[in-house]
Amino acid sequence: MRTSITIDEKNYELATNAYTPIAYKEQFGKDYFQDLFSMVNSQAILAKLDQLEEGEDLQAHHIDVSILSDFDMTFFHRLFWVFAKSANPRIKPFMDFFLEMEEFPVQEVAPVLMEMLNQGMMTRKKQMKQKQRARKSSQ
Template structure:
């Protein structure tokens, strides 16, 4: 699965593939699935929550970890993406709250089964 988001007036591709967990582990030394599930953002519908409840739900997210996951998905889509700090520095703003919601489907696809 692949999506393109506009971040700080830049088109950024994010892609899920079988290599994502390995790329994440190689870069950050942590287990992708444990981190993803531990953050509790997959399949959580923030749009149905009232604004105060959205803020409370978002406070539970480990944003450092989410930046790492976002970088891994971007790197999977584009091998030319530089290291995480250089990549993040290329954005004047990186609206993580908006990006969490946008990346939920692609993150859910990484842990779901196609088995019937």
């Protein structure tokens, strides 16, 4: 899946593909899917982001501190960068990439990233079902 998002009047191309987990592991030394599953366990913060009105910022008082105990806020940064890297393997290294950004609006970025994750997972589920059907009919 490919999409783009504009932050501070700069357009960022994002993509998910077969390279995405490899780039993630290569850059961060962590397993892409393990981090995703850890993120899914922190759905409470995403629910809070979804409840915000347009133009409203997420404030500390909106969040119960207990839901942040297992949540890594740099996850969105890592995910954003790896999707940008998947779209363009020649982007700047992680630190340089973010040093050039004035802001990183998580409340705007998170829904785009989550949509890309959902699309990627749905595609994989469909492919798995098709392979299983093919195996069953050939047996």
